[in-house]
Amino acid sequence: MVSSMASATAFFSNSILSTSSSRNAVSFLSSSLSSSSSSSSLSQDPNGRTQLKIKKNSGSFPICCSLDAAKDPIAEQTPIELRYAAYPTVMDINQIRDILPHRFPFLLVDRVIEYTPGVSAVAIKNVTINDNFFPGHFPERPIMPGVLMVEAMAQVGGLVMLQPEVGGSRDNFFFAGIDKVRFRKPVIAGDILVMRMTLIxxxxxFGLAKMEGKAYVGGDLVCEGEFLMATGSE
Structure with missing residues (x-):
């Protein structure tokens, strides 16, 4: 137990350097562990967050620790709910519905945040536990199905293609194929999926368009691929 306490203290001392609250956090952890019959270990969860697992007589529980704010004294003074700006709105859900024919439960684009007609679009999908695919995929570990990530990206591609600049028709627009698709990381409930589709x-x-798609969560690439769209004709 002494060894694990020392390791935990050293880890937090090295990772969270020179702020007073950081020193208090290290002191609190040290005193808390030493004053109870417990052992501890440090690990990372699937999302890369540091966990301090404390094992007591009654069982173990994880404490998720965010180290980024403690490294930045200015950010530390700002409440977390005020620290991050919202994504801009270039197209809201009503404008998206005017362009795409999809409806619940298959409309997978919530907002367009950047748009260049006939060239590219960046849009977001807010992934929530209320999405209808989570009860079955999977009950014990909710993960957004990869095929639906691809579908969401294709819908963003539709927002680019169904414009006069490209000549696409809502009545004759089809997702014709995919190539070089890679899934880099799982997407879970609570994530904001940011998707960029670019016309190549x-x-x-021939009524065909090739597009490049990339999807991100928190700046990390989670999915990418090349998309083939059939624009058809009126």
Whole structure:
């Protein structure tokens, strides 16, 4: 137990350097562990957050510790609910519904945050535990299905393609194929999926368009691939 207490204290001392609250946190952890019949260990959860697991007679429980704020004295003085700006709104859900034919439960785009007609679009999908796919995928570990991530990205591609600049028709627009798709990290409830779709090549004569898609969560790439769209004709 003494060894694990020392390791925990050293870890927090090295990771959270020179702020007073950081020193208080280390002191609190040290005194808390020493004053109870417990052992502890440090690990990372699947999302990369540091966990301090304290094992007591009644069982063990994880404490998730965010170290980033403690490293930044200025950020530390700002309440976390005021620290991050919201994504801008270029198209709201009503404007998206005017363009895309999809409806619940298959409309997977909530907001467009950047848009260049006929060229590219960046949009978000707020992933929540209330999404209808989570009860079955999976009951004990909710993960957004990869096929739905691809579908959401294709819908963002539709927002680019269904414009006069491209000549796409809402009545004759199809997701025709995918290539080089890779899933880098799982997407879970509470994540904001940020998707960028960019037009690479357009063949109006054949009604085909090739697009590049990338999806991110918190700046980390979670999915990427190349998409083939069939624009058809009126």
């Amino acid at each position: 090549k357009l063949q109006k004569r």
